[in-house]
Amino acid sequence: MRRPVHRLAMAVLVMTGVMAGVLPLSPAAAESRHLVGTWSAASDRLTVDDRLLAPIGGQTIRMVARTSVGGSGLRIRLSNVFGVVPVTFKSVHLGLQAYGAEIVGKTNRPLTFGGRAWVTIRPGQAVWSDALPGKISGRQDVVISAYVPTTVEQVTGHDRAYATTYLSTPGNHAAGESGEAFTTTSLQWYFLDRIAVTADGGIGSVVALGDSITDGTGQGNDANRRWTDYLYQRVGQLPAKKRVGVLNVGIAGNRVLYTGVGPSALSRFKRDALSQPGVRTIVVLEGINDISRGEYTSAKPLIEAYKKMIKLAHARKLRILGGTLTPFYGYSTWTEEREEIRQEVNAWIRTGKAFDGVIDFDKAVRDPGYPAQLAAAYDHGDHIHLSDAGRRRLAYTVRLSHL
Incomplete structure (x- = not known):
């Protein structure tokens, strides 16, 4: 479905900077502004699903976040x-989604890297x-288009995006607004792992570290019904100065202690949680895969x-909240x-007093x-x-004052 025209027109004005014509910031105000994460996805080495012709290369990738x-x-990372x-990325653009792979007219703008229109990223970087330039609103679907001229066989990305990514026929189609060249789709994000904005110093971000329950298993594709999406619906109703970025770094199948489906949560904690721009609070909801698939006796x-994790977070003076593990009776x-x-x-999570706060997800969704x-x-x-209702219930179990 097309979005209402008045909303699209407003988005165009904001993205092109017409509505961003505020007075220059005073030096004190400028110093108080900082980079805050507005979107994230945990990365791994991607596998190839049966809908994608691999490898990536000689084509343009168009992703929605x-x-x-x-x-x-x-900024994007x-x-x-x-x-x-x-x-190497020869051309990278960002615009606003109209529908599918089509971009709202006059919003698709080139991104630069150190002032250049291209960037080469070494392995491990x-x-x-x-x-x-300009402003972007919250809960806005942005489209990142990246032309990858040469073949890449081992791609860094996020496997279960539950969001449609569009892959083009050969060539550089990053600057185009039409979706006609994007003839193949995937349900993975490629190379993109963070988006951030500059915001007032009082605004920070909350990172949700988890497994499939956080990643969003069970939702429809392009539905944006992860529990973190529902959480931001709540946060977005707060006054602007009290809002926070909500960053989802869940990986379906992930475990706290065992590297298998993605690096273990403990080994990726610094990269995926502690290093996020503007992070103030981390919510940990992970461990059920360790229990359900492991051989632990305690x-x-x-x-x-x-x-x-708590020690690492406190060393950075960050708040860390523990989520109780939800039930799985009846699972295989x-x-x-x-x-x-x-x-x-x-x-232990409830009574150990090690976390800075407890979110009792278990109590919220269990059968009384x-x-x-x-x-x-x-x-x-x-x-x-x-279910969607269950993920929404998780979001409404979080006390916003704890974020």
Whole structure:
């Protein structure tokens, strides 16, 4: 569906800077402004799904991401952290989505990197773009188009975007507003892992570290119904000065202690959580995969890992909140022994006083009559992942004053 014309027109004015004609900031005000994350996705080395012709190269990638908090001077970060060869981007543009791969007229603008229209990123590195003049609002669907001229076989990206990415026929189509050249689709994000804006000094970001429950398993594609999306719907209703960026760094299948589907949460904690621009608070909701797929005989390994995360966060003077692990009775790997470990972990999170605050996700979505299982309304159907109502319930369990 097309968006209402008046909303598109407003977005065009903001992106082109016409509405950004505010008075120059005083030196004191300028100093108080800082970079704040407005969108993020945790990266890994991508696998190839059956909808994508691999490898990437000689074509343009067009991705859609929804901002959370608004601000000025938008920047994106492209990552080659898991690559094995340098990756060159000859042309990168950012515009506003009209629908599908089509971009709202006159919003598609080139991004530069150190003043250049191109950038080469070495393996293991990530690079921020220069700031794009003008303002961008929160909850805005931005489109990033990047021309990759040479073949890249090992791509850094996010596997389960639950968002459509558009891949072009051969050639550089980054500057175009039409979607006609983008004939193939994928459900992965490529190279893009962060978007940030400049905002007032009092505005920060909250990072949600997790697994598939945070990543959004169970939602429809392009639905933006992760629990973090619902959280920002709440945050977005606050006065502008009290809003925060909400950054989702969940990886479906991820574990706290074991590197398998993505690096372990403990090993990626610094990169995906602590180094986010403007981060003030981290929410940890992860560990159910360690329990449901592991051979642990107690909660001790997970508790020790949480303690390490807490120590790292406190060393940066950041707030870290612990989310209790949600039920999974009825799932194929549930056993009484694993349920005992989950209960032990949750008891420690609730009473251990190690986290700066507790978000009792377990209590929010469990069946009151049988607490080992999800309430029927919150169960996506496999007895471990959440329905839209369940993910929304998680978001409304968070106390905004704790962020």
